[in-house]
Amino acid sequence: MLGILDLLGTIGGNVLSLPGILGLALGMMTRNWMFAAVMGGFVGIAETLVFAGFKLAEVQMIDLFIAVLVGVLASSVGCAIRHKGATV
Helix, strand or coil, rough: CCHHHHHHHHHHHHHHCCCHHHHHHHCCCCCCHHHHHHHHHHHHHHHHHHCCCHHHCCCHHHHHHHHHHHHHHHHHHHHHHHHHHHCC
């Protein structure tokens, strides 16, 4: 079972790693909300597979879920930044 500090560390690590940074950057490249969310989700999946050594047996579902969620949220924030910057 994942402890609360492990969970917070996983969330913080994903925010400061590929899903957070690259998701934000990819979201800022488009104005389409759905496309940005899909790209962020793919970044989360790719990051989890890379850090698991491309072995599906090593992937933990909670890590994958958090990485995809952070990627989707970060890319949506990036898309919102692009929308707000384009209208002001």
